[in-house]
Amino acid sequence: MDNEEPYISAVGANLTPNADQLKLLRNVALGEVAADLIIENVRVLSLATEEILHRKVAIANGFIAAIAPVDHPFCAVEHFDGADCFLAPGFIDTHIHIEYSLLTPGEFARCVLPRGTTCVLADPNCVGNVLGVRGMEWAGKTTTPLKILQQISHRIPRAPGLELGGATLAEAEQLEFLDSAEAVGVGESVPFGFDDRAARFQAAALSMGKRCTGHSARVADELLWAYAATGVSDDHNAVHIDEVLDRLRLGQMVTVMSGSMNDNLPLTFAEPELLKGAYRNFSFCADDKHVGDLVKSGHIDHHVRSAIANGVPILEAYRMASYNPACFYRLDHVIGQIAPARRADLLLIPELEKVEPAAVWVDGIQVAHREQGVSEALFQNEDVVPEWLYNTMHLSPSFGETMLRVQAPTAMSGEVAVVRAMEMYDGYFKRAFEVELPVGEGNVLADAEIDVAKISIVDRHHATETASSGFVRGFNLKKGALAATTNCENQNLVILGTNDADMALAGETLATFGGGYVAVAEGKVLAYLKLPLAGIMSDESWEHVLQKSDEVNIAAASLGCEMEAPFMILAFVGLAGVPDLGLTERGLIDAASQQFVPVVVCCRCPQHIHDLSK
Incomplete structure (x- = not known):
């Protein structure tokens, strides 16, 4: 067998040294x-x-020898003084x-x-929902030095019965992706349901020695135990110490x-002393982070x-950022530590x-440096963007205010309706509540005075x-x-507004751009960010995207x-895999039962007043 080819599609096989490199x-x-x-002259973190x-x-040849x-004498083509x-x-x-950075992989x-x-x-779920395989x-893939x-x-789509979605990934295509050296495992699953296809997919990953990663939506007790029992061994939703300890005791990696x-x-890390015995079971992720936050906070x-500032020992914090995840994802033979034969x-x-x-x-190869307080890449992004990434925005010709209306149980003006609504908290989590809203011309209206806006999800794929x-x-x-x-997960058009006219204008404006972000008011476009690549990424530099995002x-x-x-959170209001409610282009969904529920609960007109006691 050619020694340039990996023997199997084990995780990281594409990164390992070949026979000639090992001899070198x-x-x-x-x-x-x-x-x-x-x-030379460095203090190595072992x-x-x-x-x-x-x-x-x-x-x-790209590896540590x-x-x-x-004071050990080594000959080298180049010497770099690490200055202690x-x-x-x-x-x-x-x-x-x-x-969700709004950037191409190269940028x-x-x-x-x-x-x-x-x-x-990286979980390519977003672009996969638009363009599939x-x-x-x-x-x-990227020609830049970043390893993806x-x-x-x-x-x-995540829930075919609950959403029309965009592209469709067949089970055979899933398994083919999974059975590659570039695949570390299964992308985040949710704890609400586990059908035969999910079981086959996760069983296949485990048989390949790959991880099943999780998105537990902060569930507890039986639902959490059942979730872990499906082979999910990581979670990036745990926040509070009790949630963290629950997952650690179940043998999971807590990805902060x-x-x-x-x-x-x-x-x-509010009480780091409670976690001392488990530091090796932590890793870090950004999950969804805009370019502005990447630049401003890191x-x-x-x-x-932050971990160090919150009391985590320095070397443990660095382990969480490198060695811990490399070990967990079975990559420590190629990355994650300063050791021979590693990249x-x-x-x-x-x-x-x-x-x-x-x-x-x-x-x-040196790819970046920091001088005079400014960090800078020493390479250019030369990735080619294919034409098929453009023109993925396909709204109905009849799109307009009518498609955005919520019909009240009565056509009488001046009445109120009680609706089942969502309240945002802790980022993308949603608390269900009921609220009275005004009715006008037979439609339920938003009420800005009590901070209740209308939100619409519109098919933009078909x-x-x-x-x-x-x-x-x-x-x-x-x-x-x-x-x-950038509506999670199926990347449909999501519109938030106080009135249907401005909401329709916002949707129509994005259709002319091929996707993006927009803010409108009183019939005028105030600002926008074009995202023409699959409707979710810019084809510009990160510096340009940062400016327009601001x-x-x-x-x-x-x-x-x-x-x-605001636009990141807007993208997640509809996510039906996060409690309590979600909204797809097909309707309002109860996250726990994964069933449709009506938006309008009842109204205050005489024929429905009895509903209030239910």
Whole structure:
């Protein structure tokens, strides 16, 4: 068999050294062949032993050949003086949807590599819901130095009976993706239901030695136990100490999330003394993080800083960012630690608490540096964007105000109706409640005075008239409308508004762009961000996207919505896999039962007054 080809599709087989490289590494370690690079005079973080060692590191052909005492004589083509700084393994994000950064994989790499992220475990669920197999394949590749491994989406669409969705991923296609070296396991499943197809998929992953990752939606007791019993061994929804300990005791990896909607780090590590025996079962993820938050607060570097600030020992925090996830996902033979035969993905860090890499290497090549307080990539994004990523926005020709209405039980004006609504909290979690809303011309209306806006999900994949509307509290929208085509999970058009006219204008505006974000009020477009790639990503640089994202967020704030990430949270209002309620283009859904429920509960007219006692 050709030694360039992996024998099996084991996790990371595409990253391992071949026979010739192993011989080279041995000869470099013996001093018989010159290294490509020696990083001199560094304090190496030995995370397996939790030591800091004064060493030099020899690198050849992209791999670490040796870690030796500082006075050991090595020959090398190039020498780099580490100036007594710390040398850490590259950071790993263990669960992210790159699409929610609003960037292509190449621009995402330009943004996060200077901050120390050298590998991401990405779930291409978003682009998969729009473009299926070829979208997922495209999302897993980049010519930039970033390593992208994938968590294969549990099902696309997630709930065929509850949503029309966009693309469809066949079971055979799922399994083919899973059976590849680039696949680390199953993407996040939810604890509400487990049918034969899900069982077959997770059993296949386990038989391949791959992980089933989870999104527990903060369930507890029997539902959590049953969820773990399906082979799910990780969760990124646990926040409070009782939730965290429950999952650790079930043998799960707790993946601490810090994204645009919520930062779980302070609460998770609020009592670090209770977690001392379990630090090795923590890792970090961003999950869903806009470019603005990546730039302003950081990526996995933010996790490490915050963990240390909240009392986690320094070396444990660095383990959580590299060695722990590498071990958990069975990648520690290729990444996650500074050791021979591992990829030379390294961070030079002057101060461990600040987590500001002065230099970043991937496969032994310097790809980023930090000078005068500015972190910068030393490479360009040369990824080619295929034409088929454009023009994926297909609204019905009859789209307009009529499709957004919620019909009241009576056609009489001036009455009120009681509706089942959602209240946002802790990022994308939703609390069900009932509220009285005014009725006008036979339709239930939003009420900005009590912070209840209308929300509509509209099919934008098949040009059908499939659409549904409900009501939500928490955005504090005083007037106008916001809209996005990044609706989780099926990436339909989602519109939030105080009136149907502005909501319709918002949807029509995004249709002309091929997707994006928009804020409108009183018949005028205030700001927008174009996302023409599958309707969920920009084809511009991260710097441009940052600017336009800031503009549309400022416009949202001018309408009263002062959330830090209004469009990100808007994208998750409809998610039916998160309690209590969800909304798809087909209707309002009870998350626990995964069944449709009516939006209108009753009204105050005489023929329905008895319903109030039910």
